[in-house]
Amino acid sequence: MRNAAPAFILVLLLGLAALVFFVLPRGSEYDRSPLGNKGLEVWLQAKGIAVVRSDAHVARSRSDVSLRILPLPISQSEAAAPRAGGESNAGGLEASGLEDWIYEADSYELPTLIIMPKWRGSVSKDGIARQSDLVDLSDLHGELGKIELSDLRLGRHGPGFEDAQSGLAPAQSTRIALYQAQTFVRSSLPGGCKELAGMPSGALIVACDDHPDVYLLSDPDLLNNHGMALADNASFAVSLVTLLRGADETRPIYLDTAGEPLDREKPVDEGKSYERSATDLKRFFAYPLSVIWGTLLVVAAICFWRGAYRFGPPLSDTSGNIELSKTAAIDATARLLRLSGNDGRMAGQFVLHVLADKAQLLFGSGAGNQAGIARLFQRLARQDKAGAQALHAAAEALIERGHVMTRSDLHRNLETFRKMLGSFELGSR
Template sequence: MTDAPSDSSFNPRLIGGVVAVGVAAFIALWALIALGPQLSGGKDGGGHALSKGAPGYAAMIDLLERAGAQVEVRRRVEPYRYQDYTQLAVLTPTHETRPGAMQEILAAQAGAPILIVLPKWQVLQTPGERKKPGWSGPGFRAAAPTRLLPADWFGETEVESEAAKSARGRAILAGRAIDIPLPDEVQTLSGPHLEALIVAPGGGAVLARTKNRDIYILADPDLIDNLAFASRDTARAGAMLLDAISEDADADGFAFDVTLNGFGSQRSLLRFAFVPPFIGITLCLIAAGLLALWQAAMRFGPALRPARAIPVSKAALIANSADLIKQAGRELDSADAYVLNQRAAIARRLHAPAGLDASAIDAWIDRRLTGHNGGFSALARRLPLARSAPEFLADAQALHDIRKDLLRDG
């Protein structure tokens, strides 16, 4: 003999765990899609503020913070100039940066001071070698494309490379002299709308400022990037240069932009769902969904077994017959049959004399009654003449009471 099948074909705890893991994974997936760029650590060895590779600027940011400067890594394109606080926006575009992206971020500054650091190095990955996180691969010099400086903002510009071995650059910014060592191969910039602040031996501008806007352009990034920390003198000179540019622009702090490097967090409804103040609504919706799942999974008491369509009992048979008569609207047509049934039952149980007709049996029953107005015979004649359900029910109940009193049953 085989065992009886279980009431449950699966393990509720196992299914609940699978559902919980699925819901958590779904929420985590959408959260990472929305916040992925913002949560990225930037360990790609590129030339941006989050990078600790050679062309990055993480070392300079750390040095500025240790010196007490207000430094922010900006992940959104929006103006950051306030009435009593101004930041110097440091833009670090790459060779692949679109001109439209530069136009957007320049327009978003709304007149706030800007320092644009042009790219100089392109990094490659060695074929067959796995790149280490945060490390830069082999690099080569590549002149910054002039499309990074839109013509309607800077006019026609030209980027060149000059030999400057053991040369030093000198600038007067904010009333103080800045002396900074130049790389052996320095990248320079020239243009009719630019004012040179630091000049290379060949005459090109290493640091320039636009004549009609408060925008600075550093042509060679090796003055402030992580490569500058190869020597104490270069690192110190780079920090002093940034401080002098900030003071000359009347800025109170630095904001290193990383949106041009692919680490921005753009505005989107999906992102808003996971950041304040809308994160509270998202958590409430998640809690409501979990409560709905819990309520749907819970059941009170044992599992309900399917009932028979027609119960097996005399009471069920009588109830079904009564429902059928009611639905057919034939309640009053059963009066004669009901009277006959009650008369026969009383005569049989009380052993009425044989050979009596219906009238004689009714009279015989009346002689045995006490306390019933009208007697059995009167009700037996009146019941078939009923014209409404309440009238029929009252007389039928009276006949039933007579039977109960005579036969002592229910």
């Protein structure tokens, strides 16, 4: 039980670490997947085009950006593609605020590229693009109906790759390629809508007069991590961004994966107007800080328990009492033998105790018996066999026949025992 607490703490910390790294959602994983847009950001920055991403902690205004790119999010109940912050809704298309995006683009005169979805989130999870992983076209047509483009239809033209020479200007032509190409059906283009770029199978980018600052991209593979590596799609992406925001524009483009409303005016410097209040303290206990505080509390409780718990009161050192009791017993026995006039028996007891004491000195506290005394004589015999035999004979005579010896014989044998024992190096207590 005493050794279980450190192991329990270690298992708890490892479990929390595994929860953070493997269970909790992280938006960066999706952003770097084949369906994400990290490649577009890196490529545009390499070409000298600044890119800013949506951030829940940073407010953006219309005047900060030159072009807004909005991937229309799609999530499925079985494998949702997370949005910024790891949030996703189950089932069908999300309530993405498409109408709000169109309204902002029109009122702010902000060029906005809306990318229609094509793949379910399961593609990012499994790494395999199957026919069953394509988003249902009826869901996409329902979204187009929200912005009064219900006549605009999307089409797909069978499995496999399709490539074509396409340009955003008459004198410009770039080879683009798409897998399972998804395009707008040209015959369904409403009046006032025109095609900016396309393939033989249909239109890729459409703009309408009713919303002059809104551009619809039919296939997300043209700008995602997977599609940017095909043909000259990367060069086409640079040309597209330059056309939509203007060749002389220097403000960054806004890669918006959250779809939060923009501020009409540039935000006031928060460093000058921000005031702290007691409610700010709640942020220190919000997730995931709540997990950290909980872990510290558990560790502190275990440490307190380990420090306060004892297996009874501490034991005092009683070895001195044992020695005193032993000496008192020997003295009492000697006095009784002396009073009874039996000095020989007292001498035998003395010799036996001396031998037992020497055996304990050499072999430990459990050797003060006949077996220990036998081991003592075996050890002495390895030093001096003859001396050990003489010592054994004197000791045996005193122990077994000391009570029948005369006073002179008793004295002589005791002197022999003392001299022979002193000839061996045994140490002392």
